[in-house]
Amino acid sequence: MEGLTLSDAEQKYYSDLFSYCDIESTKKVASNGRVVELFRAAQLPNEVVLQIMELCGATRLGYFGRSQFYIALKLVAVAQSGLPLRVESINTVKDLPLPRFGASKNEQESRHTTSYSSDTENQGSYSGVIPPPPGRVQVKKGSVSHDAVQPRTSTDQQESTSPVVSPQQSPPTSPHTWRKHNRHPSGGNNERSLAGPGPFWSPFSEAQTGSSAGDAVWSGHSPPPPQENWVSFADTPPTSTLLAMHPASVQDQTTVRTVASATTANEIRRQSSSYDDPWKITDEQRQYYVNQFKTIQPDLNGFIPGSAAKEFFTKSKLPILELSHIWELSDFDKDGALTLDEFCAAFHLVVARKNGYDLPEKLPESLMPKLIDLEDSADVGDQSGEVGYSGSPAEAPPSKSPSMPSLNQTWPELNQSSEDTAIVHPVPIRMTPSKIHMQEMELKRTGSDHTNPTSPLLVKPSDLSEENKINSSVKFVSGNTVADGYSSSDSFTSDPEQIGNAVTRQRSHSGTSPDNTAPPPPPPRPHPSHSRSSSLDMNRTFPVTTGQQQAGVVAHPPAVPPRPQPSQVPGPHVHRPVDAEGLITHTSTSPQQIPEQPNFADFSQFEVFAASNVNEEPDDEAEKHPEVLQVEKSSDPSGSLRVAKTDGRIEEKTAASAPANVGKSTTPLAPPPKPIRRRLKSEDELRPEVDEHSQKTGVLAAVLSSQPSIPRSVGKDKKAIQASIRRNKETNTVLARLNSELQQQLKDVLEERISLEVQLEQLRPFSHL
């Protein structure tokens, strides 16, 4: 074992303990039995005790030599402080409270110094020793009696007043010190000043004197102090109950608890309390706090203004400085008001402080106000402060629904987390898909096949708001880094229409963004036609309505803003971002859209071949996929391009069966083919994300297979040529799809990288200084 350095107090304490265990007076070895008993009294789980014993080398040696014993004691202190047990921690942990042992050791009695020196919070050797509040009479007896009484008498009063077995391992080491006093029936400070409200003990005075903690009175009643005093406010009713307890305690003072009884009592206590967390609020305490809260603010969801809280807590007679510190700790969101959780935390801290516990430097976890998930949103902003909770920022402007492609959204979320340290790391959510999906849903209102989005839709608003915030915040932070291509952040829209607009804007921003996914489809898009079921019908209906549809289809493109088309023409994969959007949404709806794919495929083919009368039927699955995707995209906010094609397609779809539509639309439209292809790609991109790729392909294949049945009104030669062209195009699209997918993934990774870099920068406030 590594060398152990002990402070003076620790040294004394440990030596006392050792001598206690050294029943054989060997001065060398501590009796195993005593040691084990002692460790059990430390209120640690058995496995921890075993671990300690192993770490200190006793198991190896078979006995507890002085050094092992000391090391073990140090480890007990470490464990009681909640730190992980490590060999190196015995020396590295500074200001470790002395280990506390529940077993009542009356040896300490002699040590009880009657002098209660009110040290200022000296975290020195007695780390965590709590200076008795100046002017507070030590009620050590009272505390003792309380302890004794509580476990033993279990009077109702006591129970009611000291309901919480506040975690035995109260943070400050004081417990053991005051326990000593407690146990000490005759010690100097028996006078229990019941002065004023509730008994306040300054138990530690004797500890402070350095009385070797060896004899710590292991009254083992951890809960007592807080419980006794926890209603220390002068005007609080519970004080009466506390006072009532005093008489009982007085009686007990004379009795000296046997170790056994104390131990058992303590153990009982222990079990009842959550000793793992000294700052935990028990239910009774919490109930009391809530009641107090109600007296000030009847609405449990409301706030207590700072002034009211100030008055209330001033009644506790703590020094203003400490109250100020308590406020700092408990006002989590720094809004100058206390919510219920904050109030409970503050109250608990006041109670603890009055009982002599030192105030922590930072708010213990158990006292942190509950964080609210972003999804729950609502009042997240107030509560979330804790790191790791994706709370507050999300609330930001819910009105903005970012229509950014997923790329944008992932990293903004990351940024947001970094910016808002209180936020728990938000899991990057692919907003675009959901949003796009939402848009699609809205667009395809009639389309019942898109049922799946319901949940994503629900999530979207929060996500959107989240993203909005994130985006906005991100924008602030990273400004330009994000702007490239994804400047769609400024194009947040909450409606599909808006999204469409945004998309268009995006397109304008990002030159590379393909128009495919950007432009939101015109609202009145008749989506039902895209349904899978309809797709087949389309085929059937296609020949019938071909003429009409084609005409209609032809008409559509002109109506649609030409922008997308030209952009579409350029490069299939250029529009990756836009495609991503479309893809994302597509993916989200892919399952539902799968059936539509055949339709899309049909459409695209039709468009591509323009003339094809029927044959569009995409023999190639690939084509179909892209087509389907494209069609879907068209339903998506992809915007004008889509519109053009989709219009044609939509019409076709509306006609009923996709294939039919496809055939019709494709023929008359020459330009559309290119956009279609692009859409295919975007869809391709989406697909990888969704994994429904295969499904789609399957569906498409199925559809395709069904399509051959479409009557080929066009000349056979033409068909043949078209078929060959189609096949080539299919292969092209397949390759293009792959390419787009890969590029999409690359973009995602880059975005993540950017977000991480931004976070890193934010986390280094002044590193450059």
Next chain:
Amino acid sequence: MAVCIAVIAKENYPLYIRSIPAEQELKFHYTVHTSLDVVDEKVSAMGKALVDQRELYLGLLYPTEDYKVYGYVTNSKVKFVMVVDSSNTALRDNEIRSMFRKLHNSYTDVMCNPFYNPGDRIHSRAFDNMVTSMMVQVC
């Protein structure tokens, strides 16, 4: 980094002064005091634009051979004065600004505490910690 940070109240008395190393505290107190004149001068120079348009960050108040003094005024006429070591050439204006921003935020948090009476000296531990972080960083 900053060797001295001071928060001066509207009436020009200090709410918080901290400097490192401690032995030069008196010198820094004097420096801060003299810098108040410069602050007033700059504030009055902005003149009528009043608070809204007035920039909170005042910039370099005056340099000496050893150090530079930066100033920042809040809308409530509370002044933050920061003395930085001249040898610290790496300090850029942006960094100073961000430091002041942090100061301002911490000060706001202190203000939010109902137990803090405006005009009292600042004893907040959180504020102390923040200032410490700013001061010891570059050391």
